[in-house]
Amino acid sequence: MTPEEFTSSFDRIRAEVRKVIVGHETLIDHVLIAFLAGGHVLLEGVPGLGKTLLVKTLAQALELAFSRIQFTPDLMPADIIGTNVVMQDAEGRRYFEFQRGPVFTQVLLADEINRATPKTQSALLEAMQEHAVTAAGNSFQLEEPFFVLATQNPIEMEGTYPLPEAQLDRFMFKVKAEFPSAADLVEIIDRTTVVEQPHPAVVASRDVIRQMLRLAREVEVASHVKAYAARLILATHPGDSRSANMARRYVRYGASPRAVQALILTGKVRALIAGRANISFGDLKALALPSLRHRIILNFEGEAEGVDPDAVILNALDETPELEEAKA
Amino acid sequence: MNEIPELLEQGVRRAARRLALQRAFRAGLGAGTVFAAGLAAAAVATLVLPLSPVPIGLTLIATGSVITLVTGFLMLVRPVAPITAARLLDLRGGLEERASTALEVGESGAASVLARRLLDDATSRVETINLRAVFPWRLPRWAWVMPALALFMALWPSTLGGVAIPGTPAHRTQQAIKREGSRLEQFARSLQSRARSQRVPQTRRVAPQVRDLGVRMQQERLERAEALARIGELSRQIEEARREVDGRLRSQAPQREGALPQELFRRQALQQQVRQLRELTTRLRQNPEAAPTDALQRLGEITQSGEGDQPAQVRRQLERAREQLQQGNAAGAGESLGEALRELEGLESMLADAEGLRSAQQQLERSQRAIASGDAGAREGEAAEDQSQSQARADAPGENAPEREPGADALPPEGPHEGTTAGQGRVREKMGEPTDRLEAARKPERLRGAQSEGPVSSAEVVGGGRQTTARRKAEAVSPTIVAQADRAMENARTPGRYRALVRRYFERLARLR
Numbered sequence: 155m156t157p158e159e160f161t162s163s164f165d166r167i168r169a170e171v172r173k174v175i176v177g178h179e180t181l182i183d184h185v186l187i188a189f190l191a192g193g194h195v196l197l198e199g200v201p202g203l204g205k206t207l208l209v210k211t212l213a214q215a216l217e218l219a220f221s222r223i224q225f226t227p228d229l230m231p232a233d234i235i236g237t238n239v240v241m242q243d244a245e246g247r248r249y250f251e252f253q254r255g256p257v258f259t260q261v262l263l264a265d266e267i268n269r270a271t272p273k274t275q276s277a278l279l280e281a282m283q284e285h286a287v288t289a290a291g292n293s294f295q296l297e298e299p300f301f302v303l304a305t306q307n308p309i310e311m312e313g314t315y316p317l318p319e320a321q322l323d324r325f326m327f328k329v330k331a332e333f334p335s336a337a338d339l340v341e342i343i344d345r346t347t348v349v350e351q352p353h354p355a356v357v358a359s360r361d362v363i364r365q366m367l368r369l370a371r372e373v374e375v376a377s378h379v380k381a382y383a384a385r386l387i388l389a390t391h392p393g394d395s396r397s398a399n400m401a402r403r404y405v406r407y408g409a410s411p412r413a414v415q416a417l418i419l420t421g422k423v424r425a426l427i428a429g430r431a432n433i434s435f436g437d438l439k440a441l442a443l444p445s446l447r448h449r450i451i452l453n454f455e456g457e458a459e460g461v462d463p464d465a466v467i468l469n470a471l472d473e474t475p476e477l478e479e480a481k482a
Numbered sequence: 483m484n485e486i487p488e489l490l491e492q493g494v495r496r497a498a499r500r501l502a503l504q505r506a507f508r509a510g511l512g513a514g515t516v517f518a519a520g521l522a523a524a525a526v527a528t529l530v531l532p533l534s535p536v537p538i539g540l541t542l543i544a545t546g547s548v549i550t551l552v553t554g555f556l557m558l559v560r561p562v563a564p565i566t567a568a569r570l571l572d573l574r575g576g577l578e579e580r581a582s583t584a585l586e587v588g589e590s591g592a593a594s595v596l597a598r599r600l601l602d603d604a605t606s607r608v609e610t611i612n613l614r615a616v617f618p619w620r621l622p623r624w625a626w627v628m629p630a631l632a633l634f635m636a637l638w639p640s641t642l643g644g645v646a647i648p649g650t651p652a653h654r655t656q657q658a659i660k661r662e663g664s665r666l667e668q669f670a671r672s673l674q675s676r677a678r679s680q681r682v683p684q685t686r687r688v689a690p691q692v693r694d695l696g697v698r699m700q701q702e703r704l705e706r707a708e709a710l711a712r713i714g715e716l717s718r719q720i721e722e723a724r725r726e727v728d729g730r731l732r733s734q735a736p737q738r739e740g741a742l743p744q745e746l747f748r749r750q751a752l753q754q755q756v757r758q759l760r761e762l763t764t765r766l767r768q769n770p771e772a773a774p775t776d777a778l779q780r781l782g783e784i785t786q787s788g789e790g791d792q793p794a795q796v797r798r799q800l801e802r803a804r805e806q807l808q809q810g811n812a813a814g815a816g817e818s819l820g821e822a823l824r825e826l827e828g829l830e831s832m833l834a835d836a837e838g839l840r841s842a843q844q845q846l847e848r849s850q851r852a853i854a855s856g857d858a859g860a861r862e863g864e865a866a867e868d869q870s871q872s873q874a875r876a877d878a879p880g881e882n883a884p885e886r887e888p889g890a891d892a893l894p895p896e897g898p899h900e901g902t903t904a905g906q907g908r909v910r911e912k913m914g915e916p917t918d919r920l921e922a923a924r925k926p927e928r929l930r931g932a933q934s935e936g937p938v939s940s941a942e943v944v945g946g947g948r949q950t951t952a953r954r955k956a957e958a959v960s961p962t963i964v965a966q967a968d969r970a971m972e973n974a975r976t977p978g979r980y981r982a983l984v985r986r987y988f989e990r991l992a993r994l995r
Contacts, residue, residue, distance in 0.1 A: 157599065372595045376583035378569055431596035431603060434578035477569055 155365040160426050163366060164190070166357040170215040173352045175208050176345060177338035182208070184329045184444050185303065187427070190366050191419040193326020194282050194302040196267075196317075196448060203331045205305045206263055213261040215354040216363055218299070221259035225270035227313065231277035238290050252289060257281050260297055260360075264304035268314040275321055278302065282324045299363055319407075319451060326416045327441075328448035373422035374432045380418070382476055383438055387414045389470035390450055398470040404456030405466060409449040416445045435476045442467055486588030487601055491564075493608035494581060498567035500617050502557055508622055510553035515624070517548045518631040525638050529647050532655035534707035538636045545628075571608070575616040580604040644703025655853070659709045662849040663699025666692055669845045673838060681831040684723045685838030691716055692842055709853055717846045724839040731832050752830045755792070758784050759823045766816035777815070778807050793829060796822045837972075958994060 164186065171182055181197075185208065188195045197205050206222065213220035223234060236255035242248050256262065257278070267275060281287050282302050287294045304325065306317070322328075334342065345352060358366075388394045390401050391408030401408060421437035428437075443464055450463040518541060525535035536544070568582040575581075584604030587597050646652035670693030677686040695716055699709055762780050785792075785800050792800070799822035806815035971984065 157596065369595070374583050374587050374592075374594065374596060374600055376569075376579055376586050378582065379579055428578075430578060430580070431600035432579055432583035434580075435573075436578060477573055 155362075155369050157369070157426055157429060157431060160366055160369050161429055163358050163362055164427050167212075167215055170354045170357045171208065171211050174211040174345075174354055175204050176341040177334045178204070178208070178331065181329050181331055184327055184441075185212070187420050187423045187441070188327040188329075188444075189299070189301050190363075190370055190423045191326060191416075192299070192367055192370075193416060193419065194304070194324065196322070196325040196328045197303060197305045197331055198308050198328060199305065199331025200307060200309060200333070203333070205303075205331060206265060209261055209263040209303045211354045215357050216261075217356045217359060218260040218301075218363075219297070220261045220263070221256040222263040222265060223256050224265045225267050225274070227269060227271060229270045229274045231274050232289075234274065234277045235281075235287050235289050250290070252292065252294075254294070255287075257287055258294070258296060260300055262300075262302045264302060266307060267304040268306040268317055270315065272315050272318055275315065275317060278304075279321060279324065282321075299360075299367060322448045323410050323412050325448060326420065327444040329444050370419070370423045370426060373425050373430075375418060375422070376432065378477060379433050379435065379438070382435060382474070383414050383417050383421075386417070386438065386442065386470060386474050387411075387446075389474045390446060390466060392453075396474070398466070398473040400461070400466045400469040401450075404452055404459070404461045405450055406453040406456075407451040409446045413446050413449045417441060420445060439471055442471055485591075486585060487605040490581065490584060490588075490601065490605040490608050493605075493611065494564045494568045494571065494585060497571045497613055497617065498562040498564050500613055501567050501570060502560065502562040503553075504617060504619065505562065506553045506556035506560065507549075509556050510549040510551075511622065511625065511628070513552040514545045514549035515627050515631070518545045518628060518635070521545075522631050522634050522638075525635060528652060528705065529642070529645060530650040530652055532652045532706050534705045535635070535638055535643065537639075538632065541635050542632065571611070571616065575611045577604070577607050577611070581608050644705060655706050656703070659704055659706065659853055660700050662709075662852050663696045666696030666699065666845065666849055668696075669842075670696055673842060677838060680834050680838075681827075682835040682838050684727055684835045685842070688720055688723060688839060688842055691719070692846070706853060710850060713846050713850045713853070717843055717850070720839050720843050720846070724836060724843065727832055727836045727839065731829070731836060752826055752833065755784055756823065756826050756830055759819055759826065763816055763819040763823055766812050766819065777812070778804065781807065781819075793825060796825045796829075799825065959991065964988075 168182060168186060171186075172179075175182060185195050185197075189212070197208075199205060209222075210220060212218075223229070232255065234255050234257050236253050236258065238250040239253045240248050241251040264278065267278075281296060281300070285296045285298065285300045287296065302325075306314075385396055387409045388396050389398045389408075390405060391397050392402050392405045394408075397405075397408070417438055418433065420441045421433040424437045424441060425431070425433045446467050447463045450466055452461055452463065452466075456466075521536050521541050521544070524533060527533055528535050565582060565585055568585045569579075571577060572579045572582050580600070581604050584601045587594075587600055644656070646656050670689050673685060673692065674689040676682075677689050695712055698704070698712070704712070758780065762777060762784070766777060781800065781804050785797070785804070799818045803815040803818035803822065806812075806818060967984075967988070971981065
């Protein structure tokens with residue numbers, strides 16, 4: 155696959171998704187970028203913003219298997235992974251057979267993930283990181299590509315279980331779904347309240363998706379760009395000599411090493427979309443917010459003052475020079 | 483294996499050169515600013531120290547040279563690395579890290595799927611970039627300091643130039659300049675009055691210049707270097723005039739072996755001959771018939787005494803007069819003698835002119851030395867003035883303060899006759915070691931006395947010399963010694979007998995040559 159083919163495939167997928175989803179251009183781009191970088195996305199937004207529709211549309215456009223799990227407090231890990239069921243053969247002998255759960259898919263929508271208990275939430279950990287599931291001593295490999303899109307409601311906090319840091323860190327992006335504008339709402343009315351509703355066509359096969367995933371990793375990164383990414387991550391840590399002012403004051407723990415991986419991987423996809431074979435500082439800056447915002451843990455002062463992690467990241471971006479040479 | 487395209491390499495190299503030049507220029511500008519600030523500080527220091535501020539023209543040239551040298555040196559020793567240039571090119575040229583990534587990929591020789599594409603992409607972008615727009619020449623924010631310093635240096639001479647804080651060495655030097663200006667003015671006045679009574683055109687021309695310089699030194703706020711330069715310039719002009727006069731004198735001097743001993747003797751001899759000739763000419767004109775034998779005898783004496791010093795023209799005129807007298811043509815002899823007299827008078831004027839110029843030159847040299855000695859000299863002068871004033875207050879019995887000659891309380895000059903001031907030191911010490919040139923018998927004497935009321939004056943008194951035999955045989959000496967002797971004889975009020983002795987010594991010396 156050539157970069158031009160990558161770009162045209164990406165454009166086609168985006169166009170197909172936009173046929174169904176109104177507005178949310180940045181959100182769609184970020185979801186697609188994370189998907190092509192081989193990561194997962196945590197989507198934060200109030201109900202009714204089209205999160206489920208987005209994932210469903212994506213799966214349809216890419217001809218991928220799709221599952222949806224509605225997380226509730228009584229959901230058990232086995233409900234996600236699957237369980238051994240006692241079966242009886244023709245001779246009357248009983249045996250255990252593993253019944254695969256909804257995680258055995260390619261595009262998984264974990265709806266309102268913060269409503270399940272941490273135990274259930276953790277059931278997704280291995281699947282998200284290793285793309286594999288272990289049940290009753292048996293390990294099952296998930297089919298590639300495997301993409302989890304989890305949603306959570308930022309308003310209703312009662313009866314919810316905030317995601318543990320370890321799980322949050324496994325999401326490549328945390329994307330915020332903004333409420334649509336008036337024009338977008340009108341467009342939603344026009345598209346969804348008529349007889350004929352738009353249906354996405356298949357625009358990229360699984361094979362194409364796999365090629366795109368592989369090509370994205372071929373993008374070149376200069377040493378000083380890597381160094382900048384590293385400095386940016388360190389700037390979110392309060393104890394580092396290069397930490398930004400806000401990080402020093404409001405942050406308990408800064409972004410993890412997975413953050414720098416996420417930055418570079420998603421940066422590579424963004425570079426290819428822009429027709430480049432290398433990552434630029436602009437790529438890293440554009441993707442810093444969705445990559446880092448869920449990985450920054452505020453301290454008591456930050457929580458008390460209601461500091462937004464986005465502000466900490468923007469401050470770190472401001473205070474981290476792109477080039478050490480540029481200072482001279 | 484992907485190699486770096488030549489066009490990309492060239493573009494990056496060009497950028498590196500431009501960046502290196504800009505960086506070196508900034509550093510050079512910084513060095514120039516520091517240098518100019520140093521010169522400005524030196525100008526400010528002239529308020530306290532007797533220094534001379536560097537003129538604005540020289541400041542600009544020197545600062546420009548510093549900037550050029552530092553820039554050139556740093557260009558050579560601190561080039562910008564291509565990778566650094568590529569990164570800055572990306573950043574400022576909006577290349578989105580294409581050039582630097584391509585350079586790294588090319589250098590590592592990576593053969594990834596996208597490497598070739600990256601190299602081509604970067605090359606095409608770098609080719610189209612305009613380095614002048616990407617790296618424009620921008621002066622640093624502190625660049626205003628340089629013109630401010632230049633303005634400061636330009637305005638300094640007309641505002642604070644020559645100003646000195648009282649009590650500082652600079653102030654003392656200024657006082658010394660003013661004092662020397664006053665001395666020069668006084669000297670020039672006496673020179674002018676002397677020039678009025680004599681036919682000394684060059685001295686007459688020089689005297690107002692010396693006076694003008696003296697007045698300027700008193701009125702203007704001159705730096706030491708400027709004062710010395712002006713004195714030096716005038717001294718040079720006088721030297722030229724003196725050489726011209728000396729040249730004319732030399733052309734009229736009689737052709738004989740050995741150097742003319744000293745002009746003072748020559749002038750005195752000439753004056754004597756002029757007097758004798760004038761007397762003889764007057765006698766012949768008034769009474770042409772009377773005593774031709776006596777006139778012939780007088781003429782013979784004049785011719786004999788002036789032998790060796792008279793110009794050829796004068797000798798011819800005297801010879802002609804002698805012949806005319808022998809022939810009984812007293813009127814013709816009178817005319818010939820008149821011609822010879824005019825010649826000698828002209829020669830005497832030239833000698834007077836040369837002497838006047840030399841004295842002016844010596845006075846300028848003395849002033850130059852006094853100013854150049856600077857603070858120490860000024861302190862000495864001030865101390866002498868203070869001492870004189872305090873002593874005057876202490877010694878004065880009434881309202882009338884005792885008057886003292888200027889410099890009477892100053893320390894005596896160095897040399898064998900050191901210590902001429904009354905009541906100071908021992909006589910033997912003051913006499914110094916005997917010179918090996920003229921080991922004459924010396925009789926140390928000291929005048930003793932008590933100071934009474936009234937004005938006090940102190941001056942060197944040279945006693946009568948006693949004729950003895952010089953132990954050292956006469957021999958050829960260097961022209962420097964001759965010149966020193968000339969000056970010493972000219973300045974000293976030497977008694978006639980002693981002068982004759984010295985003169986004979988030098989005449990013998992000349993004959994030995």
